[in-house]
Amino acid sequence: MTLLKAKSILSKDFRIGRASDRLFGSFVEHMGSVVYNGIYEPDHEAADEDGFRKDVLELVRELKLSVVRYPGGNFSSGYNWEDGVGPKERRPVKLDLAWRQVEPNSFGLDEFMRWTGKVGADAIMTVNLGTRGIDEARNLLEYCNFPGGSQYSDLRRSHGVRDPYKIKTWCLGNELDGEWQIARKTADEYGRLACETAKAMKWVDPDIELVAVGSSARHMPTFPEWDRTVLMHTYEHVEQLSLHHYIGKRENDTPTFLAMPLEMEQQIKDVIATCDYVQSVKRSSKRMKLSFDEWNVWREPDVPYTPWQTGCPYDWVKFHMEDALVFGSALLSILRHADRIDIACQSLLVNTIPMILTNKGGAAWRNPTFYPFLHASRYGRGEVLRLETESPKYDTKLYTDVAKVDSVAVWNEEKGELTVFAVNRSEESIAYELDIRDFGNVSFAEHLVMNHERLDAVNTADNQGEVRPRAGGTTTLNGGRAESVLPPYSWNVVRFNVQSA
Missing domain, CATH: 2.60.40.1180 (Golgi alpha-mannosidase II)
Known part of the structure; x- marks a missing residue:
């Protein structure tokens, strides 16, 4: 045959560029059972002294993640970070409108930073530019990065964290062009707010890097005009522009499904072209990098979602072999643009269209998509x-x-x-x-x-x-x-x- x-x-000698270590990142959001009954389950027999599932920690360490984005996602646009720090018995129970769930706040910023320390990854923090703004962002940054002697740095120290977290990368909100987003904004509204927030944050810590929100998806009617408008406001104040892409099977057509990463490839090219257009208009010597801080395949979930609970699975899905092939091609699309994509976060890490699945009180195991990511993380660091x-x-x-x-x-x-x-x-x-x-x-x-x-x-x-x-x-x-x-x-x-x- x-x-x-x-x-x-x-x-x-034919090189695209060196793959940034930050291409091999993931995303943890307060969504479904990503956090509660996912990475954090204090009553589980495998829980450690912090309530983190050790079986999940072991699988995450295997991936050698470089960065993990937190706390959202849509969740971040209505989140008050102060609710998730300090003594747990004093933290309020809130309603999360993004995912229609009850948020007990027993896992928050300080727990996440302890968890990333055990994983060996750096944190990427998202600030709330939906319901909040400049004050929330600068205060959160002060809590995380300022050594001491000020209101919020001393608050951190009173919580038992003497040394600053020194978080380098910060996202200026999330998907704020989406009608599903709390406090949706126009491109001009968001661009001005992001610009002024960026200035204030860099006055607190000039060494941080900032990511401006790009269009939520290529099919959005705002794409790519939103990106152009936002960059006209923020170009000289941010280091990356975000883009998101989820690949879902539209019908029972495997050849078409396997080809769908071509749309992701075209989106990357479109966003690069938009960035370069703004660079030209502004006569800037700065070359904008991209943060592909949400990307994945998507399939109909295997478990129905019940709202207004804590830790109920949302988009909990056992990926098929077919999905792993599409996931692999999406990953290759990111590597092919290593000269411009500086950050990439697979979305999401555990239990929501995940690489790792868990059962409450039970086992943790690898979805098929786990393996292409594992191989890329191990062998994809170098010159593409x-x-x-x-x-x-x-x-x-x-x-x-x-x-x-x-x-x-x-x-x-x-x-x-x-x-x-x-x-x-x-x-x-x-x-x-x-x-x-x-x-x-x-x-x-x-x-x-x-x-x-x-x-x-x-x-x-x-x-x-x-x-x-x-x-x-x-x-x-x-x-x-x-x-x-x-x-x-x-x-x-x-x-x-x-x-x-």
């Missing part, structure tokens, strides 16, 4: 290379000329590692040739494969390894040319060792 063929030429790729293509109802092989290569010169990530979008095996002669003395390390005979295969608490990667994929290397057989509908990681000259 003759296999379909694809080919990529790799050169260490500009691939010259020839691939067979296909058409769908919505897309034309879709490459059957979606791939990215990353060269970590310091470690002497060359890694190729490849998604086979085809129902057939593909022989994928890699011309790596430019790297000199190269040896094959491993070929990891994740696929399944059923695209609807899932992992469950009772069968946690149904969908998982395996070593032993078929790759041969001869004279600087490698050939990998990519099984049908598969995620592949092909790794080589490169000896220095």
